[in-house]
Amino acid sequence: MKPSTHTLICGAGIAGISAAYHLAVRHGIRGITLVDERPPLTLTSDKSTECYRNWWPDAPMVGLMNRSIDILEELAEASGNSFHLNRRGYLYLTADPEKIPAFEQEAQTPSQLGAGPLRTYRSPGEAAVYRPSTTEGFRGVPDGADLFLDRAAIREHFPYLPDTINAALHARRAGWFSAQQLGMYMLEQARAHGVEFVRARVTEVNQSHGRVTTVRLNDGSTISTQNFVNAAGPLAKEVGRMLELDLPIHTELHLKVALRDRLGVVPRQAPMLIWTDPQTLNWSAEERQFLAEDNHTCWLLNEMPAGAHTRPEGTADSDIILLLWEYKNHQIERASEVHPTSNRPIIPPPLDEMYPEIALRGMAAMLPRFRDYFEQMPRPVLDGGYYTKTRENRPLISPLPVEGAYLIGALSGYGLMSACGAGDLLAAHITGSELPSYAAAFALERYNDPEYQKILDDWQDAGQL
Numbered sequence: 274m275k276p277s278t279h280t281l282i283c284g285a286g287i288a289g290i291s292a293a294y295h296l297a298v299r300h301g302i303r304g305i306t307l308v309d310e311r312p313p314l315t316l317t318s319d320k321s322t323e324c325y326r327n328w329w330p331d332a333p334m335v336g337l338m339n340r341s342i343d344i345l346e347e348l349a350e351a352s353g354n355s356f357h358l359n360r361r362g363y364l365y366l367t368a369d370p371e372k373i374p375a376f377e378q379e380a381q382t383p384s385q386l387g388a389g390p391l392r393t394y395r396s397p398g399e400a401a402v403y404r405p406s407t408t409e410g411f412r413g414v415p416d417g418a419d420l421f422l423d424r425a426a427i428r429e430h431f432p433y434l435p436d437t438i439n440a441a442l443h444a445r446r447a448g449w450f451s452a453q454q455l456g457m458y459m460l461e462q463a464r465a466h467g468v469e470f471v472r473a474r475v476t477e478v479n480q481s482h483g484r485v486t487t488v489r490l491n492d493g494s495t496i497s498t499q500n501f502v503n504a505a506g507p508l509a510k511e512v513g514r515m516l517e518l519d520l521p522i523h524t525e526l527h528l529k530v531a532l533r534d535r536l537g538v539v540p541r542q543a544p545m546l547i548w549t550d551p552q553t554l555n556w557s558a559e560e561r562q563f564l565a566e567d568n569h570t571c572w573l574l575n576e577m578p579a580g581a582h583t584r585p586e587g588t589a590d591s592d593i594i595l596l597l598w599e600y601k602n603h604q605i606e607r608a609s610e611v612h613p614t615s616n617r618p619i620i621p622p623p624l625d626e627m628y629p630e631i632a633l634r635g636m637a638a639m640l641p642r643f644r645d646y647f648e649q650m651p652r653p654v655l656d657g658g659y660y661t662k663t664r665e666n667r668p669l670i671s672p673l674p675v676e677g678a679y680l681i682g683a684l685s686g687y688g689l690m691s692a693c694g695a696g697d698l699l700a701a702h703i704t705g706s707e708l709p710s711y712a713a714a715f716a717l718e719r720y721n722d723p724e725y726q727k728i729l730d731d732w733q734d735a736g737q738l
């Protein structure tokens with residue numbers, strides 16, 4: 274290991290790897306050291322659903338995602354699509370006729386903010402011009418979104434949806450890819466351009482006269498560095514304390530379940546399917562009585578939140594599907610997720626054994642054939658990780674108040690889709706290159722602006738699944 278370095282990046286998740294890639298490969302900087310106590314991409318970045326979209330209700334987020342997806346597409350072209358980028362889209366669904374005006378209204382926002390045109394269909398005839406997505410690849414699919422406000426039109430194009438469906442919004446610059454393969458591709462490129470990976474824990478970041486000077490590792494070594502990048506994911510707050518900073522971020526545990534869909538309930542060519550209605554789960558009378566008797570389970574009889582989502586995973590001959598549903602109130606759950614005195618997120622995170630069954634039951638509102646699994650559920654594989662978030666769910670990609678220190682973090686539930694844009698922005702900060710229009714919205718300094726504090730008080734829809 275070199276005793277001195279141009280930039281030391283703490284964390285080899287997707288954020289740290291993207292930062293290293295952009296500095297070394299796209300800006301030609303030598304002397305980049307990437308330090309992680311774990312193998313690359315193994316804390317949060319391998320737990321994700323691996324989906325992406327530019328469909329956000331916030332202008333800076335649309336700008337960041339458009340840039341990120343541009344880079345993703347460039348990398349896919351350059352690598353022969355080694356990370357299987359597809360463009361199947363996200364399909365947002367509702368069965369509630371009363372929601373249609375709001376659904377229509379909300380669909381206009383991302384479009385007006387730069388996410389592409391909105392095409393609205395009120396009859397099967399109007400929907401005849403709709404262009405379905407290809408199953409693989411990302412070329413030749415329209416931008417923007419298609420809004421279907423007619424049941425027959427929806428069922429013509431998505432026959433597996435229930436006959437209660439009333440509106441569907443298909444966001445098109447969206448889909449999924451292999452996060453591991455993207456991350457390894459960027460890491461290999463970065464290493465070929467001189468980036469050194471060091472397996473160690475950062476234990477101290479030292480400063481002198483308000484400037485970063487040296488970084489100490491748990492093997493006792495010290496490296497002097499011009500720049501230090503905090504890319505520590507859910508541990509970014511802890512690493513921030515090494516710089517005597519209290520970063521305005523928190524963590525939130527999110528789980529996901531994979532299972533074998535032997536009955537083919539989720540079509541292999543489906544987009545990401547998202548149920549936007551709250552729902553009450555379908556229990557038998559006997560189950561209802563059983564659940565009602567216990568304080569720990571009686572809440573399962575209440576109305577549950579919107580947002581159950583699923584997608585097929587793997588190639589056409591695979592039968593794996595992923596299910597996700599944030600049905601819990603995080604304020605209640607947080608006590609089990611963080612260490613009581615250090616407030617550090619607990620790693621590995623605690624898993625909720627009820628999650629697979631509840632998520633599966635939640636999917637039945639959207640795809641009724643999921644009920645065929647209620648009696649005998651396929652064996653689930655459950656995992657999860659932490660979303661690291663700011664209050665308003667915008668990321669922090671920013672210089673820090675200590676000169677030479679930077680943060681690329683708070684990437685919440687969108688860290689894979691934004692990683693390329695985030696690394697690109699961070700590298701622009703470090704190299705003093707021209708900053709994009711959305712840079713200020715992701716800078717730590719935004720919290721010093723009294724006007725921004727007022728905006729935060731009224732902040733509502735963060736657009737996060």
Ligand SMILES: Cc1cc2nc3c(=O)[nH]c(=O)nc-3n(C[C@H](O)[C@H](O)[C@H](O)COP(=O)(O)OP(=O)(O)OC[C@H]3O[C@@H](n4cnc5c(N)ncnc54)[C@H](O)[C@@H]3O)c2cc1C
Binds near residue numbers: 288323
């Ligand atoms: C269930 C779930 C579903 C998700 N779905 C999606 C999705 O569909 N699309 C999407 O874009 N995003 C999704 N995400 C979010 C995405 O996974 C994260 O935003 C992203 O992985 C964060 O990457 P990171 O590099 O910031 O953090 P991490 O991947 O956690 O990497 C941080 C690294 O820092 C290292 N580190 C920490 N402290 C130190 C230290 N002191 N010394 C050395 N190393 C240190 C850790 O070991 C770790 O390797 C999902 C997340 C979850 C949990």
